[in-house]
Amino acid sequence: MFTLNKYQNSQLLIEDLTSHIVNELKQAIVQKGHASIAVSGGKTPIPLFVSLSQQNIEWSRVFITLVDDRWVDDNDDASNEKLVMTHLLQNNAKLANFVGLKNSCDNPFDGAEMTDKMLDKIPMPFDVIVLGMGEDGHTASLFPGAANLAAGLDMKSGRKVVGMTPLTAPLDRITLTLPTILNSKNIYLHLVGESKMQVLEQAEKDHNVNQMPIRAVLQQDKVNVTGFWTAS
Numbered sequence: 146m147f148t149l150n151k152y153q154n155s156q157l158l159i160e161d162l163t164s165h166i167v168n169e170l171k172q173a174i175v176q177k178g179h180a181s182i183a184v185s186g187g188k189t190p191i192p193l194f195v196s197l198s199q200q201n202i203e204w205s206r207v208f209i210t211l212v213d214d215r216w217v218d219d220n221d222d223a224s225n226e227k228l229v230m231t232h233l234l235q236n237n238a239k240l241a242n243f244v245g246l247k248n249s250c251d252n253p254f255d256g257a258e259m260t261d262k263m264l265d266k267i268p269m270p271f272d273v274i275v276l277g278m279g280e281d282g283h284t285a286s287l288f289p290g291a292a293n294l295a296a297g298l299d300m301k302s303g304r305k306v307v308g309m310t311p312l313t314a315p316l317d318r319i320t321l322t323l324p325t326i327l328n329s330k331n332i333y334l335h336l337v338g339e340s341k342m343q344v345l346e347q348a349e350k351d352h353n354v355n356q357m358p359i360r361a362v363l364q365q366d367k368v369n370v371t372g373f374w375t376a377s
């Protein structure tokens with residue numbers, strides 16, 4: 146089921162999304178002794194990362210990974226790992242356990258098997274996944290029309306990650322597959338801007354996941370998805 150929360154401004158959105166995430170992580174730590182979260186890259190989550198990094202939780206019991214990354218060095222500005230290191234794994238959250246998706250293989254197609262094994266360190270199901278959405282209807286790096294999209298959406302593949310060459314964005318990527326994304330207690334979709342609202346409305350109108358892969362997350366009944374939207 147998909148529910149959309151709308152906020153008057155970014156600050157109110159960030160406060161509420163932070164508090165949802167913190168509550169889930171704290172509850173997981175009490176119940177299981179640890180918590181796990183996968184976050185997105187891109188521009189939208191930066192203020193969320195800054196806010197989360199300051200929260201007072203037992204970060205040493207929290208496992209963090211990414212929903213996707215670009216296959217670039219971790220000092221490249223396009224790297225989501227760099228983004229997380231710079232904005233999330235700071236302050237109190239320095240103590241968290243981070244597992245990145247990029248490895249030393251030449252490309253994400255050769256590297257996917259190794260990344261899959263690296264992800265064994267992350268307790269699953271995730272407690273929280275924070276997704277973003279592109280204006281072409283992609284989420285994580287499940288890109289419309291991409292050659293490997295079917296593999297990424299295959300609920301029976303047994304793979305946690307696949308490589309992806311987007312047709313609508315630069316750089317090869319590695320992405321969590323749909324079954325891995327849906328292997329979470331909560332999915333939060335973080336959206337900023339009128340144009341993202343229009344894309345969301347379009348996504349809700351039809352079922353073609355090849356055109357808009359975000360539909361595979363919005364139109365399923367395994368896990369509740371909550372949208373957090375503000376205009377700017």
Ligand SMILES: O=C(O)[C@H](O)[C@@H](O)[C@H](O)[C@H](O)COP(=O)(O)O
Pocket residue numbers: 185186187188189190212213214215225276277278279283284285286
């Ligand atoms: O690495 C990435 O680019 C992401 O994980 C991707 O799925 C992102 O969430 C959307 O492209 C939205 O990006 P913006 O937040 O920059 O609009």
